[in-house]
Amino acid sequence: MTANPDAAPVPRLRGVEDGSALEMRSIRKQFGATVALDDVDFTLGRGEIHALLGENGAGKSTLVKIISGAVRPDRGVMRLAGRPFHPPGPLAGRLSGISMIYQELNLAPHLTVEENVVLGREASVGGFLKRRGVREKIRETLAFLGHSEIPLDVPTGRLSVGTRQIVEISRAIMDRSSILVMDEPTSSLAREDTERLFQVIRKLRAEGVSVIYISHFLEEVREVADVYTVLRDGRNVGAGRMADASFEEIIRLMVGSKMSDFFPRVPREQGDRLLALKALKGVRMGGAVSLEMRRGEIVGLAGLIGAGRTETLRTVFGLDATASGGVELEGRAAGPGRPWRMIARGFGLLSEDRQGEGLALSRSITDNVTLSRLGPYRRRGFLSLKKRAAAAAGWIAALNIKAGGPQLPVAGLSGGNQQKVALARLLHQDADVLLLDEPTRGIDVMSKAQIYDWMGRAAAEGKGLLFVSSYFPELLGVCDRIVVFHRGRIVADRPAAEWTDESLMAASMTGKA
Amino acid sequence: MTLRPKIKIQTVLNLVAPFMGLILVIALFSAMPDVQSRFLRAANLKSVATQSVIVALGALGMTLVIIGGGIDLSAASNIALSSVIAAYAINAGLPPLLGLVLGILTGGLIGLVNGTLITRLKLVPFIITMGMMGIARGAAKWIARNQKIDAPLTWINELMSKSPHPPWLVLAPGVWLMIVFAVVMAVVLRYTVFGRHIFAIGSNEAAARLCGVRTVRTKILFYTVSGLFLGLAGVMEFSRLTVGDPTVAVGLELDIIAAVVIGGGSLSGGEGSIMGSMIGVFIMAFLRNGCTMMGWPNYIQEIIIGVIIVAAVALDQVRHRRTA
Incomplete structure (x- = not known):
């Protein structure tokens, strides 16, 4: 093998005629x-x-x-x-x-670089693997890509994400x-x-x-x-x-020039400082985040997917471990702690992954709405199912959830109604700090408008809302203030009125406000 | 590259860890004043080897299944049914060789059905093989009319004899079979496309499919191969008992799975080795043997083996975390 990658033989690629x-x-x-x-x-x-x-x-x-x-x-x-x-x-x-290289890599982590590159295309004689020539070809390919330092015999699960990507690209090239x-x-x-x-x-x-x-x-x-x-x-x-x-x-x-959505505006006043993140950094966050929120305020968290917004909410709520910094509630240290403790302190989280962790899909609306606050229905260790169902029925009516009854499983509801159930759980829990992660993702316009309305009402009651959304118009329409995340850090923090669709997009993409 | 030293520690740990357990167990009993004189004697080693044959043959197949991300809870029932079929055939006057082949094929058939149902019904292997556990056990009892099937003594019963017929064999023919097949399967896993694809499926089935691995065929095949080994284990069981007993080997599937897991097999797939599984088999065999020699009651053995399983898997976790 040659040491100079440029001198290495170039793999032959599938012939494509000139043109497209x-x-x-x-x-x-x-x-x-x-x-x-x-x-x-x-x-x-x-x-x-x-x-x-x-x-x-x-x-x-x-x-x-x-x-x-x-x-x-x-x-x-x-x-x-x-x-x-x-x-x-x-x-x-x-x-x-045609080769796809996804963010979620298509490698078998236990197999080595060599094994992954040839997976499904193994050269063999009578079922036995033929390795020698193959290794040479892989080395040539890696050298062509300028990465002859990648070892062939290491399981890909042990390589960095960047190196794994190079391995995937090598596979694509070997496939011509x-x-x-x-x-x-x-x-x-x-x-x-x-x-x-x-x-x-x-x-x-x-x-x-x-x-x-x-x-x-x-x-x-x-x-x-x-x-x-x-x-x-x-x-x-x-x-x-x-x-x-x-x-x-x-x-x-x-x-583009978007049609202005319908954003009901509930009149509200801002109160005292409710929440403060003090240089909070979770183990999965790219940087430390400082942020304040008053009672009656809806703070929008804008940014690209992966910019650190979800991770911030999860760290505040104690779902991800904290590396440094802390959370203050009304001026007193309030965590982070385990989720059950954060719930007791008045935090509520609506997950972006409705199906995965936001709801217990196979359980009833009643179970889902009351899950994080069963206290009112408990007497000597027993649950009053009747009272609980009555409470759930109240929320179904209040949020206009279209369902056959409180005893029906959430799985049978439409996305919009499922999301209302998820929101009802936080409202039922009477959380002071609502951490909402993409609460309107993938739901119909009517449900969206109703959820905006309820967010406004919650704020008017003196609660504080952190609202993560990748849909800028709704942030602009609902929030009092919007902060922009870029690669794990907050790069801008302004009143919603000072933002536009374009400036949010530009700040999210470039990190410059 | 900074990777180098890390890999070395990893490789050494991976290689040595299972051996350490075995060495530890042997050293422990060799040091016990009560048994040290007898424990490492040839006669005792021979007996441990012979006692290991059935679990070992089962573990050879189970290693493939577990590496491929599956599980087979019907293993012990498979052994029972295969031994009953072999006894039934020989009792009916068929030549012993045919009885042996029929026993093995019975095992293979159960594996084939397992693999087909798992891939076609797209149900988890735990459920399918748990169902098969009952079906095969029931079928064995049915065929044997709920009793032991007596069969005339033939050369098959020599397979598990501790004093083999041509004395130069030293070890029972069954032990030799176990050794030969262990080597064969180690080669299959390491040097064939089939083996590579088993690892790929267990590691990331979606990626394997995307890369053109024929996942359905490969899965059916490894369940079938595993079944064939269980069939052979069933014949060995018959050879040892000289009767076809439908109630034999109850709970043995857990011993087989434990051996694979102690040997580094991961129940989430993608990891495991024949060498490791064989070491797992012998760790458990030496433990049982040593405890018996010490005169320790059965429950002590059970507790110790339980602890070893948890400890082995915990060690595995630590290795994984280091990897991550």
Whole structure:
């Protein structure tokens, strides 16, 4: 093997004729009542790095899932290197030379680098593995990527995330992929790993590989991409050369001019200081966070996914361990502590993962609403089921939850009604500090408006709300103040009136307010 | 790279940890004044080896299943049914070799059914094999009409004899079979595509499928191979008892699973080795043997083995945390 990576033999890549590597015309995809993609055209040139941009829910992941074969379009035509292309499944997509590199890596952690790279493609003689030539090829590939230092015999579970990504890319190259789709590849990478990744991507481009690059980090995108396409609400709203587009232009394309949603405004006054985070840093948080909130205030937490907002709420509530700093409630140290203790102190958390941890789906509405405060129904260790059901029925009526009765399992409710049950639990618990993580994600407009209304009422009663949302219009419509998180830190803190859609987006993406 | 020293400690720990347990157990009993003179004698070692054969054969298959992220609770029932079938066949006048083959195939068939149901019904292996545990045990009792099946003595009963027929064999033929198959399976796991795919499925099934591994076929295959070994274990059970006993080996599946787990197998899949499992088998066999020689009652053995299982898995956890 040669020591100089540049001199190493270049792996041969699937031949692609000049012109576009992939063409998509009039792609439409509908999930239930939601139109994820509507008449989308997308052209990927050979050997280009193509940024796919858009807000959450704009249709980016649906588009790349269609490319990979994981999702089939309802309508539209695809051509791969000029030939009609309709992959029936992800394996077919992969065999056609399309490799996906997800944030959640597709490696078997117990297998070594070598074993992972050749997984499913093992060379063998009579069932026995043939290793020697294979190892040479993997070494060549790693050297070509400029990473000959990666050991072949270490289980990938022991490598850093950045190194694992390089291993996945090696697998794609060994597969002779002509198209690489990378979904938020840098969100969990340190800066130098990102730099390494970009070098690898540029090398691939030089070999004629096309890369579809999805990222929320606009500055990185500008650094690495040649071309961009912006999706908004399932439509292709603009494309062009990266060099010709300004930052503001792209953001304007992503945000668009949205219809103003209905945000009921409950009149309220702000009271004394309720909550203070004192340089709080959880073990999963990127940095220390200081933040104050008054009674009667709704504070919005804006930022990209992974910016540290969810982790902050979880640390405050004691779900994640604290590394340093503390939480003060009305000027007194109040944690962090275990969740049961935080609940006793008046904290309530609504999880972003409604199905996973927000609700006990197979249990009844009554069980879910009363779970974090069973005290009122307890007498000598026994629960009064009747009283409990009556209380739940009251919340069902108050929040306008559409359900057959309080005894029915939550699993049978629509998303919006499930979310109202989750909110009802916090209200029933009579929490003073409501930590709401994406409370309106994936629910219908009417339910959203009702949840906004209840948030306003809770604030008017003197409670304080920390409101995490990735949907800026609702933050602007509901909050009194909005702070922006970027890579684990708060980078801006202003009254809601001083923010706009565009400025929130820009601050979230760049970290500069 | 900074990885280097870490890996070395890891590798050494992984290699030595299971041996340490075995050495510790042997050293402990060899030092006991009451048994030290007898414990390491050839006759005793031979007897421990022979006693280990059935659990060891079961553990060979169970290692594949556990590495692949599965579990087989029907192992002991499988052994019972296979031994009954072998006895039944020989009792019915079939040649012993045919009885042996039928016993093994019975085991394989149960494994095949397990694997097929797990992959087709998409149910967790715990449930499927727990059901099979009852089905196979019931079938064994049914076929044997709830009694032991007597069978004429044949060369099959020599397989587990401590004084083997050509004396140069030294060890019972069953022990040799166990050794040969252990080597074969170690090679299969390490040097074949099949083995590699078992690890991949246990480690990350979704990734394996995405990479084109035929997960359904591989899973059915490793359950079947495991069943074949249990069938052979059943024949050995028949060989030892000289009768087909449908009530034999109750609870043995837990011994088999314990051996694999003590040997470093992870119940969440992706980890385990034949060497480790065999060491697990012998740790338990030497413990039983030593306790018996010491004259310790049965309940002491049970407590000690219980402690060892927990300790072995706890040690495994520590290793994992270091990995993370």
